[in-house]
Amino acid sequence: MKRTVLPFCLIVVVLLMSCGHKKRTSQEPLKPLEVGVMATMDGLPFLVAADKGIYDSLGLKVNFTIFLNETDRDASFETHKLDGIVTDYTSAAVLQSKGIPLRSVMQNDCCLCLVTRVGGKMNSINQLKDINFCTSKNSFSEYAAEFVLHKAGIPLNMVNEPEINQIPLRLLMLQGGQIDATFLPDPYASIAMNIGSHSLITTGDLNINQSTTIFSRQTLKKKSESVKALIKGYNLAIDYLLSHPKSDWGNVLTNQLKVPENVIGLIALPSYRHAQAPDLGEVNKAIVWLKTKKMVKDEYTGTELVDSSYIENDNNPIQVREKIKKILKRHARRKYQ
Template sequence: MFYRVTLSFNSTFMKKVFLLLAALAGLASCHKTGNKQAEKVSPQDSTVLYVALMPTVDCLPFYYAEQQGIFDSLNANIEIRNYMAQMDCDTAFCRKHVDVAYTDLIRAALLQSKDTALNVIMRTDGSHELITAFSKRLKSPKQLKEKMVGMARHSVTDYLCSEIVKKGNISPDELYKPQINDISLRAAMVQNATIDAAFLPEPYATQARLLKNRSIYSTPKEKIHLMCMMASWQAQKDPKKAKLLHQLIQGYDLAVQKMKDKSNQDSARNLLKPFGLKQQVLDSLKLPKYHKASVPDAKQVQKAIEWLRAQELISKQYNGDTLVTSFLTK
């Protein structure tokens, strides 16, 4: 599936298209989105808080809180469901299979503008890097003209493609953007040079760099912080779920405090090993400086709204003034 691919079908581009489609067919058979746990749909239980996460460093404190028994110590019945694609987190959330989901401000605002009852409850400390395939020898955004950059439509990586276009001084139609939602598949396609580049979160960016691929752009350097967690209005209004939401945040903060210790960081990194990451990647992975749960900065929210409006994805009337709630992080 391609998003905003130019209609100038020169022979070089068509070869890339056919190679990409063939590679997707082959690689997709080896990469299943999510896992068996995520595929199970349990009846909603008001005594359980269902949380959709991805194996990224900004979700790591939640995984650590679960593994270390922090949630159990709070008598919080929290069930984590794992996904390899942000779109799958969103789908589970919209279908009410989960109460809370890992997302970004672009996706959350877009969903709310289309009448999905949600609030962003906290920011997360994640990042993305633009990784270029080693064999492509791409060292700058200026070299991305008529190149393929793997991303996810109407999300933070779509926003970042717009930033890359401006930074590289190239036309939006000159950047080809195949939609590759599964982050492990996206990383594999960069490694195989099936695509020229891709936006990857950690730890997949570290994995790519260790395999000699090049990072030419990172969100921390550009002061872009759009990753977050969203919760449904239904969960916020249900007394039992609301209590669990408070315990979720409390558990997250306790995990962040414990993960300041280096020995705990090492054990936390290893929680990502079941997602197909080698020990060398985990040993090399630099964790971010985690912060206690807090709401996203208003300037970051405004970036998301302005981009969505520029893409004509939201109405002029929607301004995101009810997107973020601070009732859990006061």
């Protein structure tokens, strides 16, 4: 009997040491992230999570770079200046088809509005013939433009599609009558309508959503826990946005997205949900469209584009509310110390 006791004790000690080691490992500091977002509403929850101290409470340091056009955003990602970006499936597929190792880890909530030039008389998508319909190359806006033209039965050769990547420039040209229509995200769509543009239809009406967050494979390999914390903070920010008036978070719109104060009250939030797994149906539609545009090779399938493993089940709503209260109290104390 004595011979069996010693090995058993040793096993217990080893197991305890192993458990202790795992605990220390789980408490290692999270590695910082560099994330690029457009000055649009699909990235707002990330920015609110940073502003309200949610990421601080999770022990995550995130530096957000805000872009006004997709070209600069994608170039920063390609040159490894950013770990991840908020983009769309079309842009993500083009980047991956060029040999850039990346994964789409979540779907964001975004809505584009088809707005017309100030003073224009269009009131239906059936009137989109023989106009300057401005888009951004290989992006959600171009995808949505061709989607709505197909819905209206208008051939592409009956529309001039100038490509302008800078969202503020598209807004200015719309205001000046240099273009007739374009898809704009909020807050720019609300700004356009505030100065006299009209909205004909939205991507929500068309039931399409191409917005997603992607990360490089290297980041997912070396900073996976940080990416999980980023998404957790995103979900907490969604709960915050849906439970607090604009007066509590409007400063993010004015200070970071540069929204005029007189427009803030006009902006409607997208139908925000907790982070969703990438929509494979939307991914496939984007790839088929890109192939018709000859922007990706026929052999590109996109089977390695999506990684849904970072999406967790929603937390208990009561627990979430209590957690947000604690985070905001800690943030307020730090702010006034």
